[in-house]
Each structure stands twice: as C-alpha cells, then as structure tokens.
Amino acid sequence: MIRNIVFDMGNVLMRWNPDSFLREFFSDEEDCRAVGARLFGGAEWPALDAGAMEEDEAIARVLRDLPERLWPGTARLFREWHLHFPPIPGVNALARELKGRGYRVYLLSNAGTRFTAYREAIPCRDCFDGEVVSAFVRQVKPDPAIYETLLTRYGLSAAECFFIDDMPANIAAAKDAGMAGFVYGGDVDALRRALREAGVEI
Structure with missing residues (x-):
C-alpha cells in the first residue's frame, strides 16, 4: 500500500x-x-x-x-x-490534495545549496514531511545512495513510496530501490491516473 x-x-x-x-x-x-x-x-x-x-x-x-x-x-x-523559477500549479495542488487525504509528502531533489534561497517559493513546501536535497547529503540521483538516505532518514518502506520525477533514469533507480514511480512529462491528469493505478486514493 x-x-x-x-x-x-x-x-x-x-x-x-x-x-x-x-x-x-x-x-x-x-x-x-x-x-x-x-x-x-x-x-x-x-x-x-x-x-x-x-x-x-x-x-x-x-x-x-x-x-x-x-x-x-x-x-x-x-x-x-x-x-x-516559477511553480507548476497543478502538481503543487496535487501535493496539497494528497496531504489532505492523509498521505505523507516528501521532496527528493538534485539541487545546490542555493535551495535555501528559494525553498519558500515552492507553494506546497508546508506539506513536506521531509526533504532530501542532494548538495546537503553529497549524493545525487540516480545514485542508489540518495534513495537509501531518504528511506533511512524518515523510516520509510520503499514498497510504500511512490516517486514522481521528470527523468527516466531517476525513476528507474527508484524502482530498483523498491519504490513505485512515474516519469512526469507535464500532464497532471496522467500523473493522477498513475497514482490511482498504484492504489492511491486521489
């Protein structure tokens, strides 16, 4: 689940x-x-x-x-x-909706330390139950280590995680780590369908 x-x-x-x-x-x-x-x-x-x-x-x-x-x-x-660096409204709204339905929401991103200067610009930032940003852990996707860092830091089971990324290599690595995943190409409706197919109530 x-x-x-x-x-x-x-x-x-x-x-x-x-x-x-x-x-x-x-x-x-x-x-x-x-x-x-x-x-x-x-x-x-x-x-x-x-x-x-x-x-x-x-x-x-x-x-x-x-x-x-x-x-x-x-x-x-x-x-x-x-x-x-503008937000993508539909996905931020989806993150809020998922949070409201009781799912835990996490950020896993390749970014430099300048992330601290623009974190507040992410509309759904207050939904995050945790975040792993590459520069602060000195690991980058698709290195398996960064997925393990996310799982161990927050005590997550890979089988209970669904990862959304725009890069196929990053999703492939997440699946190798035991997560479900979806390569997001700009279609929020397709993302919603993929979540539903994985059993997410959305």
Whole structure:
C-alpha cells in the first residue's frame, strides 16, 4: 500500500527552463547560447548539486571561460536565476490534495545549496514531511545512495513510496530501490491516473 508520495522539484513542482532564465539577463541569442552552454552545461553545475564545489569557485571558473563583456550578466544570472523559477500549479495542488487525504509528502531533489534561497517559493513546501536535497547529503540521483538516505532518514518502506520525477533514469533507480514511480512529462491528469493505478486514493 502506498503511504508516501515523493516529489522531485525541477519540472515537477517548479519549472526548470534555463533558456527562459537566460533571456531574463541577455537579449542576444548568441550570448544566451554561450552563457547557457558554459554555466548550465559545464561541470560546475553538477558539482554544485553534489555539494562538491562552493558557489564562489563555480562562478569564478565559469567567468574565466567567457568574454569579459558577459561577466556582469552571467554573475547576476548565477545569483538570481531562482527569482525566475516559477511553480507548476497543478502538481503543487496535487501535493496539497494528497496531504489532505492523509498521505505523507516528501521532496527528493538534485539541487545546490542555493535551495535555501528559494525553498519558500515552492507553494506546497508546508506539506513536506521531509526533504532530501542532494548538495546537503553529497549524493545525487540516480545514485542508489540518495534513495537509501531518504528511506533511512524518515523510516520509510520503499514498497510504500511512490516517486514522481521528470527523468527516466531517476525513476528507474527508484524502482530498483523498491519504490513505485512515474516519469512526469507535464500532464497532471496522467500523473493522477498513475497514482490511482498504484492504489492511491486521489
């Protein structure tokens, strides 16, 4: 029986769209491509998610590889991207509904320590019975260790957990850990159907 619903954050609870972030800070498409490839596509971003690098070191490395004229905008983007990180209303409403029906609700996300700056922007944050954020445990999905951290930290049975993530590899790892799961692609009705098929009363 499913008792625990575990949500990813990016593209599940909040809209992760680097192209949109970039256009808030740069008007030229070539600049957007150059900065996006280096900032979001470089080794530093995953290292931040893994808690393996400090923010100051990460941005310094990124700036060294970009033209000096792009430094101010890139530094602002790095510090402020989360101000343009909108919620996905339907999934947040679903989390509240599940909480109201007696299910426990958890967050399991790959994110850097900047998470503390935007956690309050997640509409359903007050529903969380617990959260595991990669940078603070130095483990990242789909590493099996981060799923085990969630289970042991909160005393959960994997067989009673349903995990929602937008990345197939992360759902595959959750299933390997014994959880049920669903790859969310933007269709809240499909997510509701998957939950019902798993026995969740929603």
